[in-house]
Amino acid sequence: SNSTKYHWRVNARNVGGTSSYSTTWNFTTVVTVPTVPSLILPLNSSVNQPTSLTLKWGHVSNATTYRLQVGTDSSFVSGVVLDDSTLTDTSRVVSGLNNSAKYYWRVNAKNTGGIGGYSTIWNFTTITTVPSIPTLISPLNGSVNQSISPRLHWTSVSGPTTYRLQVGTDSSFGGGVVFDDSTLTDTSRALSGLTNGAKYYWRVNAENIGGASGYSTTWSFTTIVAVPGPPLLVAPASGAAISGDSVITIWLQSQPAINFYWFEHATDSLFSSSVIDSTLIDTIKVIHSLLTNHTYWWKVRAHNAAGWGVFSEQRTFVVTITALESESTLPQKFSLMQNYPNPFNPSTTIRYGLPENSHVTLKVYDVLGREIVTLVDQMMPAGYHEVSFDAGELSSSIYFYRIHAGNFTSLQKMLLLK
Numbered sequence: 001s002n003s004t005k006y007h008w009r010v011n012a013r014n015v016g017g018t019s020s021y022s023t024t025w026n027f028t029t030v031v032t033v034p035t036v037p038s039l040i041l042p043l044n045s046s047v048n049q050p051t052s053l054t055l056k057w058g059h060v061s062n063a064t065t066y067r068l069q070v071g072t073d074s075s076f077v078s079g080v081v082l083d084d085s086t087l088t089d090t091s092r093v094v095s096g097l098n099n100s101a102k103y104y105w106r107v108n109a110k111n112t113g114g115i116g117g118y119s120t121i122w123n124f125t126t127i128t129t130v131p132s133i134p135t136l137i138s139p140l141n142g143s144v145n146q147s148i149s150p151r152l153h154w155t156s157v158s159g160p161t162t163y164r165l166q167v168g169t170d171s172s173f174g175g176g177v178v179f180d181d182s183t184l185t186d187t188s189r190a191l192s193g194l195t196n197g198a199k200y201y202w203r204v205n206a207e208n209i210g211g212a213s214g215y216s217t218t219w220s221f222t223t224i225v226a227v228p229g230p231p232l233l234v235a236p237a238s239g240a241a242i243s244g245d246s247v248i249t250i251w252l253q254s255q256p257a258i259n260f261y262w263f264e265h266a267t268d269s270l271f272s273s274s275v276i277d278s279t280l281i282d283t284i285k286v287i288h289s290l291l292t293n294h295t296y297w298w299k300v301r302a303h304n305a306a307g308w309g310v311f312s313e314q315r316t317f318v319v320t321i322t323a324l325e326s327e328s329t330l331p332q333k334f335s336l337m338q339n340y341p342n343p344f345n346p347s348t349t350i351r352y353g354l355p356e357n358s359h360v361t362l363k364v365y366d367v368l369g370r371e372i373v374t375l376v377d378q379m380m381p382a383g384y385h386e387v388s389f390d391a392g393e394l395s396s397s398i399y400f401y402r403i404h405a406g407n408f409t410s411l412q413k414m415l416l417l418k
Contacts, residue, residue, distance in 0.1 A: 002032040002113065003062075034063040034109030034116035037090075044122040048209050051126050052095035055105060057119065059090050063109035068092050070105045074121055085110070099129040099210060131160040131206035131213045134187075141219040145305045148194040148223050152202060154216065156187050160206035165189050167202045171218055182207070196226040196306070197256060228254045228302035228309030231261070231283075235413075238315040244338025246288045247317060248398075248415055253283050254302035254309065262308065265298040267291075269314065278303075284398075286343050286415060290319045330382050331355045334408035339389070339401070343415040346392040350375065350401055350412075356382045358405040364389060365400045372399065380405075391416045 005028045009021040038058040042049050055068065066087040072079035081103070082094055097103065102125045109116045137153040139146050152165065163184040169176035178200070179191060194200065199222045203215045234250040236242065249263070263285045266274035277285065290296070295318050301311045331353030339348045350362065362376035372394070375387045389401070396418045402411045 002029050004029050031062050031111050031113040033114040034060045034111055036060075036117045037063075037066065037107045037109055037119045039105070039107065039119050039122045042122075042124045044120075045124070047125045048127045049124045051097040051099060052093065053097075053124075054091050054093050056091040057107045060109040060116065062111050062113070063116075064088070064111045065109070066090065067108050067110065067115075068105065069107075069118075070094055070103055072101065072103060074104045074123070076104070076106070097126050099126055101126050128159050128208055128210045130211040131208055132157045133213045134163065134204045134206055134216050136202070136204065136216050136219045139219075139221045141217075142221070144222045145224045146221045148196055149190065149192040150194070150221070150223075151188055151190045153188045154204045157206045157213070159208055159210075160213075161185075161208045162206075163187065164205050164207060164212070165202065166204075166215075167191065167200055169198065169200060171201045171220070173201070173203070194223050196223055198223050224306045225256045225304055227306045228256070228258055228304050230254075230310050230312045231300045231302055233300065233312050233315050236315070236317050238313075238317075240317045241320045242290065242317050242338060243320055243335060244340055244342065245290050245319075246286055246338065246340060246342045247290065247319075248342065248413055249285045249287065249298055249300075251283050251300050251312065257304045258302045259305070260303050262301045262303065263298070264300075264311075265296055267294055267296060269297050271297065271299075284415065288341075292319055294319050331384060334358075334405055334410070336401075336403045336410035336412055338412060339414045343417040344391070345416065345418050346394075347388055347390045348414060349386050349388055351384060351386040352403055352405070353384045354380060354382045354405055356406070358382075358408075360385075361404040362387060363402055365402065367398055367400075375401070 005026055007024050007026040009024045011021045012019040037060050040056040040058060042053065065085060067085035068082060068087055069076050069080060070082040084092065102123055104121050104123045106118045106121045108118045134157050135155040137155060139150060162182060164182035165184055166173055166177060167179040199220055201218050201220045203218045205215045206213045231254045232252040234252060236247060261280040262278040263280055264271055264274045264276045265287055295316055297314050297316050299311045299314045302309045333355055335353040337351040339350045341348060358380060360376045360380045363374045364372040366372055375389060394416055396416050399414050399416060400411055401414065
């Protein structure tokens with residue numbers, strides 16, 4: 001029997017008799033050849049195993065060493081990546097395996113009695129490679145005037161199951177994250193609800209059962225500004241009476257980032273036969289060739305990169321008498337008419353009416369209220385009068401002219417455009 005101690009002795013015999021026994025000796029038989037080990041982990045045909053893992057098998061009685069073989073060939077004729085026959089434990093760490101590869105493994109046991117048979121051959125498949133880093137496509141880095149509902153695009157990479165997209169107002173994504181989705185299976189994503197005129201940063205990574213890739217380079221884009229609000233009209237006041245054949249209309253600058261204005265005026269409130277100027281870059285518009293005893297409607301809207309905003313309120317003014325109209329009778333009241341032409345360069349004519357003989361003072365002022373010149377300072381007879389103003393030495397600007405006649409005072413604006 002194996003692993004058994006035996007004792008033995010010998011004597012000799014002839015016709016003369018039997019000798020005594022020899023000294024008793026003993027010997028022990030060799031241990032039994034080890035049985036076949038049973039594999040434990042990883043389970044047969046398991047998948048998504050790490051590229052560095054521990055193989056385990058069952059303990060075999062009387063085994064002094066184990067031999068572990070791992071390879072890509074189930075017959076172990078070739079492709080052996082590990083062959084270790086010095087193992088005394090029932091587990092072994094195997095590292096440096098390839099991703100997405102199928103490996104076969106088996107174990108036998110050895111002692112002084114010999115080598116046992118190999119275990120059943122099991123296999124496992126390692127986890128897939130971590131995906132490569134995606135590349136961002138659009139919107140381009142640093143792009144501006146983007147929609148507040150943009151679609152972001154990036155390149156497809158090999159082997160991912162999902163992509164993760166992060167969008168925020170902080171380039172480090174430590175705060176200000178407005179979108180974070182790690183369940184994306186496509187290479188684009190539409191966003192909504194972004195803020196106008198804001199700068200956003202974005203990045204993407206890819207993930208599979210092997211792990212997550214690094215993030216792409218961080219890109220940025222700036223959303224388009226909001227559509228402009230309605231401009232605020234300044235002058236003339238709605239319903240104002242205009243004397244002259246032209247009028248200066250003024251409004252306040254709109255926000256944000258206005259590049260030009262649309263000015264529209266008409267002789268009806270529906271603007272059915274309107275005159276449009278959609279190329280204005282200033283907040284002043286002069287309307288020429290006005291008709292006597294007509295009511296005019298006017299409105300303004302602003303444009304920026306986002307498009308046209310809504311119109312302002314509608315205002316009206318009434319042309320009571322044109323500057324070119326002749327008067328054959330005495331004025332019924334004091335009046336100061338709009339200069340003509342207006343705008344002018346470099347000279348213009350200012351007309352006024354006196355119902356009675358009066359001492360007249362007519363002066364011109366700049367926008368800061370400083371007196372520029374006195375055009376009239378004398379006694380004038382009743383009737384209509386006109387005086388020329390030469391602004392050849394002045395710069396382009398708005399100027400004011402003011403009349404005092406008896407108890408009458410009036411102020412008008414005029415525009416010098418050179």
